[in-house]
Amino acid sequence: MSDILKLVVCIKQVPAVSELPWDAATGTLKRDLAEGMINPACKHALEAALQLKERHGGRIVVFTMGPPMAEEVLREAMAMGADQGVLLTDRAMAGADTSVTSFTLARAVAGVCPDFDLVMCGNRTIDSETAQVGPQLAEELKIPGAANVHQLTLSGKILRLERLSDNFLETLEMDLPGLVTISTREYFPRYVSMEGIQDTFDKGTILSLGAKDLGLDINLLGSKASPTRILDVYSPTAKKNNVVLKGSPKKIVEELFTRFGDKIGGVIRKDIKKADT
């Protein structure tokens, strides 16, 4: 670990509306119809990075991959306090799935900030909800990774972190360099100041990189290289399916446990059939 803490935050621009029409032909969102915003969990990750920087000093570089308009989220991140923005934008990168996105991000992070200490991502995005890019990025960078973290404490080269996992609170320690994905449970993002906005447009620099700048073969990028195919996209609808059990009370109860015993047992936290014996 070098003298000054080097933090990398990866953020994604997502549509700032609750519902967006889908393009049935490509199975992707019609993103151009909505204003963009920083994905909420990514903003929490940035806030966590800002708090680490305030406590320990350091430098924050923010990465995003997207169309040229994604510069907006980098500017916002810099107005919040990040030091530099890196925009990965290239038509060849369009349509990447999570695997190719993390590959591309990893190459960019390794190229621009090879001596990073900690990479921070949001735990998931509100437009695709896969929660895959962070963990995959740790694999690509060959560093330890921990997902769904909501508390960080840094002492020397060791990062202590807390996360909720299957209703257990876990405390873990990680040697740096490493990667964490941050949940929206803590690290509520600060408001952006007007001076911050003015400064980022007056003197903030954004490094814009394409495939060629990163020395990447375009056949390894974008939808072309992505093994994932989206077969169908639809809005989930909640359905109610009422079942009426008939017969004598004894028969009804037996039928109830035959058909729904697993669910009822889950609620009262024991296996009813086993409890009987």
Next chain:
Amino acid sequence: MNFNPCMKHKLVRKTVRLFAETELSPIAHEIDRDARLPMEVLYKMGPLNYFGLQAPKKYGGAAMDSISYAIAVEELSRVCAAVGLCVSVHNSVGLFPILKFGTREQQDRFIPRLASGEYIGAFSLTEANAGSDAGGVETHAVKDGDSYIINGTKIFVTNGGICDLALIFAVADFNHPRQSTSVFMIQKGQAGFSVGEIEDLCGMRANPVSSLFLEDCRVPRSQLLGKVGDGLKIGLAALDAGRIGIAVQALGIAQGAFDAAVKYSKERQQFNKPIASFQTIQNYLADMATWIDAARLLVYRACAVKDSGRPYSAEAAMAKLYCSEMATRVTNMAVQVHGGYGYSKEYDVERYFRDAKVTEIYEGTSEVQRMVISRAVLSKLT
């Protein structure tokens, strides 16, 4: 000519909208009902530079352009006009005149405190017998050694109840009032300076609009802004800037009412259909959208002329006149779209309706704006 908002202006809008919707939206109804300025929210606005939007960075301001300032006031007013008013008046007629006419010492002394929000500014020209007629000021300033003794009463002072620094217009020589009108920067707590009752107004109720009393108030010469007799010049310059502030405030109120009307028209069912499916409602919405858009273009044009350094009195007056009259029309129509519910305090549109009206009155009535505009029209060389 580019009509697309730049990335910075989009970010200012997004940022202030988030703040207003998070901090002001949940309390806007309550603070209007209780006539309470939410100091707890104002304290949060200080570090975000809302009180020094255009003040230089060396004084802790954000040094933004006028369109950014306009967007910030518009977005606050879209949710809570009374707080938008506080910010608008503080920036445009509280801080700006000191920046434009103050000495270096005066700027060093007051601007950092104003820009941080430690001091809230107010502008006090209006009196019982002086409103549209700025030359009719009766507050008297008598020179006494290196000080002035000031006596008089100011009325309808926006931010009056909480102001820490008020710009007070006073006349030094009643034989030559226009040539001797002067502006004094008077601090809260100065002997002889006190705040009167908070006005019980139709709208903007969360802003503590009040009278200010000056009774043998001794003010050192160091608190005279500009020279004796600069009053009308300072007043007119401040009001040009202030009119942009009121124009965008009216624009924000109209936008808030319009957004509420669109939402309601999609939700409200009559004859088994949302009322937005009826052509009459569609026509209302189309008119409102068009007027709001026209108003926004007028006010941004005034901002652009101001930032170019050219005179912008007529542009600011046109923007203020159009935006304020548009806001009363749009809020009226928004109440109509809501029907009986719009007349109820259960919905926000009745507050927008009450708040809009005063934008046609303060910082120069619509009649005064027409006077300014017609003078500019008639003085043009043909």
